[in-house]
Amino acid sequence: MSSSIFLALDLKISRILTGLWQVADMERDGQMLDLDVAASALLPYVEAGFTTFDMADHYGSAELIVGHLHKKYVQKDTLQLLTKWVPPPGKVSKESVKEAVQLSLDRMQLETLDLLQYHAWNYADPAWLDQLFWLQELRQEGLIKHIGLTNFDTAHLKMALDSGIEIVSNQVCFSLLDQRAKASMLALCQQYGIKVLAFGTVAGGFLSEKWLEKPEPNIDSLATWSEMKYKRFIDQTGSWQTFQHLLATLAEIAQNKSVDIANIASRFILEQDGVGCVIIGSRPGKSEHIQSNGRIIDTSLSDTEKRQIEAVLQQLHPIAGDCGDEYRKPPFLTASGDLSHHIDNFPAPYDTKIGHDGRIHALSGTIWEDIAGFSRAVKRGNKIVVSGTTATHGQAVIGGSDPASQMHFIIDKIEGALQSLGSRLEDVVRTRIFIRNIDDWEPIARAHGIRFKDIQPANTMVRADLIGDEYLVEMEVEAMVD
Known part of the structure; x- marks a missing residue:
């Protein structure tokens, strides 16, 4: 399998994206990371061929870190820098949309964004459509090279496409624990030539040897936001015992291939039709996965191994709904179990x-x-x-x-x-x-x-x-x- 893929004719990205959402977790005490230390910690990823980084306007200083990375250490032409805009619910002005895009450009020290991925909180408020149409205008102006979506469900991705919005990707949660994308999202993306960018493939580290044959943790005792979030996914899919059965099956396959459980979990998702890449998080300077990420590319799964995994997945309760529903309706599968650390309120649409x-x-x-x-x-x-x-x-x-x-x-x-x-x-x-x-x-x-x-x-x-x-x-x- 190739280590890169085209999202568009002029945008080729790594099949393993380096996600920087955990920067916000590392900075939750209010202390920003040292930009030079964090940027230099990402340099080995680039040298290993993992040149695509995924950020957002709310991932702490992530955009500043990659700006420093390409200004001091790496030519921008060798990098693909993907970010997101997650506006608060309700109406914003056309000028505010441009200001948000310009803020990301300034932070990353760029003249144009490779890919801006947009998130909408409330489809019942048509403000999200206004914002997408304005983003399309900014693309025509040259401030944005391509538009992607994040956490969109199938119906609203299709609605945006049918309304003339030019979209190249949809970033959604897709893992062995969360198979919602297989219901209709993957088929739609294949129909329209769009790629799914899959996050959550290692479930915040739960799909790893670290948790094999270990007692069930209390969610309040978990160390990171990612662990708290994906423990909620595990709870939705059934018991800790059932989850252990999944880990044991993955461990057997991984051992036979001399790789890790996380490699098998991510590879299974990467091989799904319609998936462009999987996103593996990094904690710059503290936790890197460069060698492990390389094994995802070099590994393949036989039909027999896929059937083994599918058989275990049949024992899990499926996550209800469509992609992105965890941010719009109960149960809120977020770190806090609600939307309190994302938004304050939902203004009336009309x-x-x-x-x-x-x-x-x-x-x-x-x-x-x-x-x-x-x-x-x-x-x-x-x-x-x-x-x-x-x-x-x-x-x-x-x-x-x-x-x-x-x-x-x-x-x-x-x-x-x-x-x-x-x-x-x-x-x-x-x-x-x-x-x-x-x-x-x-x-x-x-x-x-x-x-x-x-x-x-x-x-x-x-x-x-x-x-x-x-x-x-x-x-x-x-x-x-x-």
Whole structure:
């Protein structure tokens, strides 16, 4: 297997990325790492051929470290520097988006970002689409070479693609413990020529000899944020005993190949169709994995060994949901078990106002609400009714000509209106769907099924002549708030 892969014609990256998220953990006492010491600790990675580094705006001084690395020790042309922008929930201005990109450029001492990976907290707030469209404009200006996503689920990755956003990658958790990407993400990425950048493949070090035949730790006794996070994944997949069975199977395969458990765990993910690379974390100056990373590239798994691993995985409880759900809905599989160390609150997606007789209106801000005299949604007492909603956002039709993507965005808009009125999608008791083309009924129904499978409201679907040729589907809902 090659040690590198093309994300795009002008961006070739290592198949083993060096992740620098643990810099933030190392600096959690408020003391920044010495930039020169940390940068020089990364130099052996480069010399060994691991030239791609993965960072984010919130990974402590990680961006500053790689800036120092290429300014003092290595020519930038030999490196690929990937970073992320994780804005707070809610609306930000176009100017703020450019300022965020410029901040990363300044920290890394660059004129253009190789890859900027974007994270959205709340799909029900269409601000995430505004931010992606603005990032695309900055790409056209030359500040960004390529756009990637991080922690996006399948439906919203597809929605962004169908809306014309040029995306080359999606970075998600994908490991032996977390097989969510195999449900639909990998197939979508192969369809659109996108690569999955997989993190968590060694589960914060749990998939290693260190924990083989060891007693189960208390989560509060664990030393790093990564260990606390991935202990929650282990708990979701079943018992510590079942996890030990997985480790024992990996240990047997690893011993036969004279490699480590972590090598086998990462190699299994790297061999999945659609995976571009795996990301292995480094604690600069304290914990390096250069030789171990090389063994991942040099190792291969036979069909028999893959079947052995798959058989053990069948004994695990699958992590529920789609990629990235751990950051958007319970159970929050984060270091703290909630979002407290990520964000403070979620602002309402839409403005509200109190009307006559105490009813509350949610307004999405379209010109048609004033022209035609209606609200996106109205709450009176414990009842909420949401107007017929199409895939309109500003001047754009979200989802392009794909009926499922339009439907998912419509549900997002409706969910945003419900959130603004103190409600949620689970409160919906009736949906009415109007479709233009009868042949689109199944993808639209399946999109409805994905979002409402555990809610199961009363539903009606009919064919109708919708206003606006570009709209393939429209939906209205009713909700009851306890």
